[in-house]
Amino acid sequence: MVVRDLGCGTGSMGRWLAPRLRARQQWFVHDRDAGLARRAAASLPVPATPVVGTVADIDLTGTDVVVCSALLDLLSAVEIGALVDACAAAGAAVLFALSVTGRVRFDPADRDDARLAAAFDAHQRRDGLAGPDAPDRVAAALGRAGMEVRRETTPWRLAGGSAGSRPLAEEWLRGWCDAAAVQDPTLDVDGYLARRLTAPFAVEVGHVDVLGLPR
Ligand SMILES: C[S@@+](CC[C@H](N)C(=O)[O-])C[C@H]1O[C@@H](n2cnc3c(N)ncnc32)[C@H](O)[C@@H]1O
Numbered sequence: 001m002v003v004r005d006l007g008c009g010t011g012s013m014g015r016w017l018a019p020r021l022r023a024r025q026q027w028f029v030h031d032r033d034a035g036l037a038r039r040a041a042a043s044l045p046v047p048a049t050p051v052v053g054t055v056a057d058i059d060l061t062g063t064d065v066v067v068c069s070a071l072l073d074l075l076s077a078v079e080i081g082a083l084v085d086a087c088a089a090a091g092a093a094v095l096f097a098l099s100v101t102g103r104v105r106f107d108p109a110d111r112d113d114a115r116l117a118a119a120f121d122a123h124q125r126r127d128g129l130a131g132p133d134a135p136d137r138v139a140a141a142l143g144r145a146g147m148e149v150r151r152e153t154t155p156w157r158l159a160g161g162s163a164g165s166r167p168l169a170e171e172w173l174r175g176w177c178d179a180a181a182v183q184d185p186t187l188d189v190d191g192y193l194a195r196r197l198t199a200p201f202a203v204e205v206g207h208v209d210v211l212g213l214p215r
Contacts, residue, residue: 001064004028006055006083007071011040011048013097017067018046030058055079060090069097072134073124080130080137087212088145094212098154100124102132103206104176108199112192119180119187126183135208142212149212156205169203 001023005013008029018025027048029040037050056079060066066087072080087094102121106113124131135151142149158169173196181189 001025002028002062003065003067004030004051004058004060004063005040006030006058006066006068007032007074008040008068009036009070011043013067013069014040014044014046014048017095018044021065030055055083058083058086060086060092063090063092065095066090066092067095067097070099072096072099072138073129073131075130075134076128077130077133077137078128080134081141084138084141084145084212088142088147088214091214093214094142094147095209096135096138096212097209098207099135099138099210100132101135101153101206101208103155103204105204105206107202110192110195112188115184115187116177116180116189116192119184120176123179123183135210139210142210145212146215147212148215149210151211152209154207154209156207157202158205159202169201170197172205173197173203 001021003025005027008014008031011029014027014029018027025046027044027046028051029037029048030051030053031037031040032052032054034052037052041048041050055075104117121132130137139149139151158172159165177189177193181187
């Protein structure tokens with residue numbers, strides 16, 4: 001089974017998925033960052049080859065499975081359409097995991113949550129990127145290409161109140177606020193962060209997985 005992981009990063013998708021596929025596998029791990037592609041290939045428990053390039057350059061000839069995680073929002077509508085067409089032409093099954101949906105729910109709520117969320121989503125949609133629209137676009141395109149499509153919600157639940165996950169919740173929060181501030185400099189991001197970082201909080205960050213199977 002030939003599997004390609006697009007935008008592989010450090011290879012987390014391969015380390016998770018490869019042991020779950022009951023077949024002999026050859027993986028190709030693609031990233032535009034050469035260092036990440038090499039690191040991902042070395043970390044997989046099955047044979048894996050690093051490929052340096054962008055999704056736009058991809059050749060899926062002979063590919064059985066195409067996967068990615070946390071990538072779709074970084075692609076344009078045109079790139080998403082071309083990718084789905086290429087997957088369908090290759091007859092490949094696809095699993096596009098962990099795409100952001102734009103849904104963010106804090107506990108407790110803050111008066112500025114909605115403004116920050118709107119600015120973050122607008123930042124994700126900059127320069128024609130699909131951002132939180134990516135999962136809907138990809139699911140529709142897979143359906144049009146004749147594939148059987150399944151979606152599952154896969155939210156991140158970060159509990160900023162517990163000692164164990166507080167550093168991760170804070171790191172996510174700072175990144176979210178930074179992007180919102182770039183998009184809308186009128187936001188009082190410092191005030192918002194000061195309120196959030198001096199009190200416990202939990203946040204659910206909407207994500208979705210989309211599976212497409214050739215019929
Ligand atoms: C958010 S990270 C996700 C990494 C990994 N898939 C994971 O889930 O941990 C996105 C990755 O995609 C790569 N990337 C972004 N846009 C890309 C493109 N157009 N073509 C190829 N790789 C891309 C980045 O270099 C980065 O490693």
